[in-house]
Amino acid sequence: xxxxxxxxxxxxxxxxxxxxxxxxxxxxxxxxxxxxxxxxxxxxxxxxxxxxxxxxxxxxxxxxxxxxxxxxxxxxxxxxxxxxxxxxxxxxxxxxxxxxxxxxxxxxxxxxxxxxxxxxxxxxxxxxxxxxxxxxxxxxxxxxxxxxxxxxxxxxxxxxxxxxxxxxxxxxxxxxxxxxxxxxxxxxxxxxxxxxxxxxxxxxxxxxxxxxxxxxxxxxxxxxxxxxxxxxxxxxxxxxxxxxxxxxxxxxxxxxxxxxxxxxxxxxxxxxxxxxxxxxxxxxxxxxxxxxxxxxxxxxxxxxxxxxxxxxxxxxxxxxxxxxxxxxxxxxxxx
Amino acid sequence: xxxxxxxxxxxxxxxxxxxxxxxxxxxxxxxxxxxxxxxxxxxxxxxxxxxxxxxxxxxxxxxxxxxxxxxxxxxxxxxxxxxxxxxxxxxxxxxxxxxxxxxxxxxxxxxxxxxxxxxxxxxxxxxxxxxxxxxxxxxxxxxxxxxxxxxxxxxxxxxxxxxxxxxxxxxxxxxxxxxxxxxxxxxxxxxxxxxxxxxxxxxxxxxxxxxxxxxxxxxxxxxxxxxxxxxxxxxxxxxxxxxxxxxxxxxxxxxxxxxxxxxxxxxxxxxxxxxxxxxxxxxxxxxxxxxxxxxxxxxxxxxxxxxxxxxxxxxxxxxxxxxxxxxxxxxxxx
Ligand SMILES: Nc1ncnc2c1ncn2[C@@H]1O[C@H](COP(=O)(O)OP(=O)(O)O)[C@@H](O)[C@H]1O
Ligand SMILES: [Mg+2]
Numbered sequence: 001x002x003x004x005x006x007x008x009x010x011x012x013x014x015x016x017x018x019x020x021x022x023x024x025x026x027x028x029x030x031x032x033x034x035x036x037x038x039x040x041x042x043x044x045x046x047x048x049x050x051x052x053x054x055x056x057x058x059x060x061x062x063x064x065x066x067x068x069x070x071x072x073x074x075x076x077x078x079x080x081x082x083x084x085x086x087x088x089x090x091x092x093x094x095x096x097x098x099x100x101x102x103x104x105x106x107x108x109x110x111x112x113x114x115x116x117x118x119x120x121x122x123x124x125x126x127x128x129x130x131x132x133x134x135x136x137x138x139x140x141x142x143x144x145x146x147x148x149x150x151x152x153x154x155x156x157x158x159x160x161x162x163x164x165x166x167x168x169x170x171x172x173x174x175x176x177x178x179x180x181x182x183x184x185x186x187x188x189x190x191x192x193x194x195x196x197x198x199x200x201x202x203x204x205x206x207x208x209x210x211x212x213x214x215x216x217x218x219x220x221x222x223x224x225x226x227x228x229x230x231x232x233x234x235x236x237x238x239x240x241x242x243x244x245x246x247x248x249x250x251x252x253x254x255x256x257x258x259x260x261x262x263x264x265x266x267x268x269x270x271x272x273x274x275x276x277x278x279x280x281x282x283x284x285x286x287x288x289x290x291x292x293x294x295x296x297x298x299x300x301x302x303x304x305x306x307x308x309x310x311x312x313x314x315x316x317x318x319x320x321x322x323x324x325x326x327x328x329x330x331x332x333x334x335x
Numbered sequence: 336x337x338x339x340x341x342x343x344x345x346x347x348x349x350x351x352x353x354x355x356x357x358x359x360x361x362x363x364x365x366x367x368x369x370x371x372x373x374x375x376x377x378x379x380x381x382x383x384x385x386x387x388x389x390x391x392x393x394x395x396x397x398x399x400x401x402x403x404x405x406x407x408x409x410x411x412x413x414x415x416x417x418x419x420x421x422x423x424x425x426x427x428x429x430x431x432x433x434x435x436x437x438x439x440x441x442x443x444x445x446x447x448x449x450x451x452x453x454x455x456x457x458x459x460x461x462x463x464x465x466x467x468x469x470x471x472x473x474x475x476x477x478x479x480x481x482x483x484x485x486x487x488x489x490x491x492x493x494x495x496x497x498x499x500x501x502x503x504x505x506x507x508x509x510x511x512x513x514x515x516x517x518x519x520x521x522x523x524x525x526x527x528x529x530x531x532x533x534x535x536x537x538x539x540x541x542x543x544x545x546x547x548x549x550x551x552x553x554x555x556x557x558x559x560x561x562x563x564x565x566x567x568x569x570x571x572x573x574x575x576x577x578x579x580x581x582x583x584x585x586x587x588x589x590x591x592x593x594x595x596x597x598x599x600x601x602x603x604x605x606x607x608x609x610x611x612x613x614x615x616x617x618x619x620x621x622x623x624x625x626x627x628x629x630x631x632x633x634x635x636x637x638x639x640x641x642x643x644x645x646x647x648x649x650x651x652x653x654x655x656x657x658x659x660x661x662x663x664x665x666x667x668x669x
Contacts, residue, residue, distance in 0.1 A: 232441040238396055239436075240456040240507065241429035254446050330491040331445055 004334035005323060012315045017068075019311045023304060024064050032298035034098040054098055067304060070095045075105055098299045107290065108306065114185050115286030119275040122206040126213025127264055133214065134221020134260075138229060139248055149218060156215025161274060165208045165281035172204060179204055183284040205282040209274060213267065220263045224256040231255075258328045265321035269314040342369035342410075343514050343547050344393075344432075349407035350622075351385075351392045351571075354400055361619040362388040364571040366407075367646075370515065375541060375548040377562030377579070379555055379594065383616050385571035386551045387437075390517050394428050411515075430460035433508030433546075437520040439500035443492035449476075449503050450488030453510060460511045475506040480536060498529035502536065509540065516541075517549045522557070534561065555594055559583060564652075567591050570617055570627035573646065577653035587655035587662075589632045626658070634659045636666060 034054060035047045055063060070093065077089035094103040137146040173181035180201045189195050228234065229252055237251045276288030283289075287306060294302035326332045351363035362385045370376050378386050391397045392404045393416060409416040412431065416424060428434070436442045444452060453475060454468040463471065469488065476484035479502040492500060501521060508516055518537070522530040538561055541548055552558060558565055558579065565582045567575040567590065575588040586592045614631040626632070629639040638658050646654040647667065660667045 232436060232438060233444040235396060236434075236436065236442045236504070236507070237444065237455075239394065239428055239434040241425040241427070241459055242455065243425060246455075251444050251447075255444070258446075329446060331493045 001323070001326060001334060004326070005319070008319050008322070012319065016308075016312060016315060019315075020068065020071075020308055021064065023307050023311070024060070024067065027300050027304055028060050034298045034300070067095065067301070071305065071308070078103075078105070095301050095305055097294070097302045099294065099297045099302070104302050104305045107302070108287065108309075111285060111287050111290045114183075114284050115272070115275055115279070115288065118183070118202060118205045118279070118282075118284055118286060119209065119271055121202065122209035123213055123268065123271050125206055126210035127217055129210065130214040130217035131221055131260075133218040135225055135248070135253065135256075137218065137222045138225030141226065146222075149222070152211075153215035153219050156211045159211075161208050161212065161278045162281055164211065165204070165278055168204050168208060169281070181282075183282045185285050205278050205284060208281075209271065209278050212274060213271060216267065217260065217264060220260050221256065224259050225252060228252045228255045254328075258325065261324050261328060262321040265317045265324060268317050269310055272310060272313070340371050343372050344370040345408075345410040346393065347408040347410075349389060349392055349409065350405045351388055351397070352403050352405055354403060358620055361622055362571050363392060364619065364623055366568075366571070366573055368566055368573065368576065370547050370549060372514070373541075373545050373547055374563040375550055375561055377558035377565040378549060378551045378568060379553060379558055379565060380568035381616050382553060383618075384568045386568055387519050388571070389568070390434075390519055390549065390551065393517075394432060394434070395424055396428075396434070426460065429456040429508075429513075430511045431513050432515045432517065433510070433513040435501070435504050435508045435516065435518040435521045438524045439497055439504050439521075440524065442504055443500060445492055448489050448491055449495070452492075453488070453503070453507055456507065456510045471510070472506075475510055476503070478509070478540070479503070479506045481506075497525055498532060501525060501529075501533055505533075505536070505540070509544065509546075512544070513546055515547050515549065517551075519551045520553070521550075523552070523554075530557075537561070555597075567594070570619055570623065572623070572627065572643075572656060574628065574657070575653075575655040576646070578651065581651050581653050585653070587649055587653070588628075588657050589634055589659070589661075590628050591655075592661075593631075626656075638666065 034056070035042075035050060038047060038050075051057065055066070058066075074089060074092045074094055077092065078094060081087055081089050095105065096102070097104050097107060100107060133149050133152075137143075137149040140146055169181045172179045178200075180197075183201050183205065187194065187198060187201070189198050229248075234247060234252060237247045242251070272287070275286065276291060278284070279286045279288035280292060291303065291306045293299075294306065326334050346369070347367045349363055349366045350361075353360040353362055364385075366385075366389050368376070378389075380386055388397065388402075392402070393409050395404070395416070397404070404417060407417060411427065414423065416427060419427075443449070450469065450472050453472040454463075454465070457463045457468040457471055458465075461468075461471075472488055473484045476487060481487055481499060481502055487495075492503070495503060501524075505518075505521070508518075521537075522533050525533065534557065537548070537550075550558070550562060562579045564578050565576070566573055567582075567588065569590050575582065575586070575591045577585075577587075582591065583595070586595055617627050617630070619627065623643045625641060626635070626639040626644055629635040632639065636659070642658070644656045644658045646656045648654045649662070655661075658667055659665075
């Protein structure tokens with residue numbers, strides 16, 4: 001298993017380099033000018049000099065190499081320096097945002113907690129709700145519970161978050177006035193009252209995102225459970241006199257979780273994608289919002305870095321999914 | 336064994352119906368039989384004749400819906416298994432009645448070790464702790480002839496061959512010293528040499544442990560070698576039932592006679608498939624109101640199309656469900 005993991009990690013390096021190249025070239029081809037947002041009164045030749053100051057005068061491969069160097073060498077050095085108080089980086093140039101002129105990773109580090117709170121929490125909540133729904137729906141197939149579950153996941157699948165988000169804002173913030181409609185990112189949790197407020201402002205975005213997760217994961221769970229409930233080994237377990245709870249929670253569940261765990265791991269990157277829209281709707285200034293603003297401002301280093309981090313996350317989650325598969329299913333041996 | 340001994344298992348008028356989209360399927364129609372202590376009862380019949388459904392109905396192992404065990408009595412240990420509580424039924428399953436299924440490749444849970452699956456019933460029914468159960472599990476694997484038993488307890492099912500897996504299944508079924516072992520075509524999925532080994536093992540175990548066995552097969556050749564009595568099933572009914580010598584020497588039902596003809600006479604050659612009999616067994620959409628075999632029968636006459644024959648006693652512990660009397664060569668009196 002360790003061998004396999006190391007081999008996969010090594011193999012993922014060329015994959016990631018290729019992805020980086022593709023993202024970079026796509027951004028090169030995309031229209032958009034970092035000076036586009038500048039006032040029209042600035043003369044063209046000044047703008048041109050500003051572009052050159054941003055490094056845009058260099059050929060694309062030089063800039064790509066520079067970005068790679070900064071991403072893989074300089075930034076980790078700063079990171080290590082930050083932790084251990086060393087001085088590996090020695091003042092090397094970091095990846096700088098065109099818009100804010102500050103290091104891209106500093107901005108990301110600022111925005112990440114908000115996204116993790118909302119996105120991470122929604123994923124945990126979504127999965128936690130989905131698993132029991134899937135299990136019960138399969139065990140009581142075609143029951144009222146199953147039908148209700150099917151209906152809810154249909155809604156989760158078909159209603160996009162920009163609609164459900166606005167809908168819950170209209171109902172719970174505007175009409176009922178129970179919950180704040182804008183996520184206050186400066187809010188600090190210090191005591192019980194502030195914790196309650198944090199919960200209140202998280203409920204809507206978390207639920208809107210969780211609905212999607214629940215819809216998908218519960219369907220997978222249900223299908224996988226149904227697959228396994230019909231297997232011969234289930235009959236064997238019953239013929240041994242095992243109780244229904246042992247049959248379902250020990251024998252069927254363990255087998256059913258194998259494909260579902262993969263789906264859960266692979267779903268983590270895409271939930272970040274979903275967060276881009278939800279963060280816009282609820283005005284959460286997390287990574288999603290950062291990416292949108294960077295796109296609008298043609299802030300290439302920022303867009304490049306965030307997109308690439310997502311790619312890293314996808315590759316990583318693929319690896320984790322494969323490893324978990326091997327851990328859960330004794331029939332799979334990688335070495 | 337004496338004929339008069341109290342049966343360990345006494346099944347009366349068992350009726351099982353499946354509710355399907357296309358209507359009802361009457362899979363088991365008024366099946367009655369008794370199993371005496373220590374005997375081996377063979378159950379034969381073409382595929383689809385209701386053998387498995389009958390046995391699974393006894394222990395409530397059919398998924399419901401679609402299955403509905405509508406009627407009948409299953410007397411075991413002074414209780415009707417169709418009426419007892421779920422807890423009582425679970426104590427019987429795997430405790431007093433062991434079950435071996437047809438396909439050893441899919442009947443074990445792929446994600447748990449063989450030892451774990453073997454210890455489950457021991458801990459549940461015999462109240463053993465982990466150490467005791469592990470010790471007994473090792474003994475059981477040795478009993479069914481698995482070499483290096485101690486180490487193999489930690490192996491997963493996929494690390495065993497088909498024949499070895501079936502031995503594991505037998506070990507699981509025997510774990511709690513059952514009074515009855517039901518083996519549903521335990522050798523059908525295995526290749527011929529392995530079949531012979533498993534058969535040999537079963538004979539040996541039965542002599543050693545003395546439990547009663549119900550052995551389901553569609554291979555009359557197998558039955559001839561091991562059974563004390565034989566029950567022939569067709570369309571969810573018992574059409575003939577007799578001690579093994581009597582059945583082979585003096586078959587009464589036209590279906591049994593047709594089955595016997597499909598066994599090649601050259602000794603040692605494998606029995607031909609039963610489907611050599613012309614036609615298909617019917618799927619029963621309703622309770623039978625006529626003889627289900629009449630379309631494929633060479634002695635059928637008018638009455639067979641109007642009435643379903645009851646089981647006629649023909650002496651020597653032998654009965655047959657046919658209006659035509661093979662001894663006289665003429666229809667029975669109405
Ligand atoms: N789940 C089911 N739904 C509907 N019909 C079934 C089901 N299982 C079995 N049957 C019917 O019951 C009959 C007997 O099946 P079975 O007992 O498996 O036959 P055997 O074991 O003798 O080969 C068959 O005709 C089959 O169509
Ligand atoms: Mg069968």
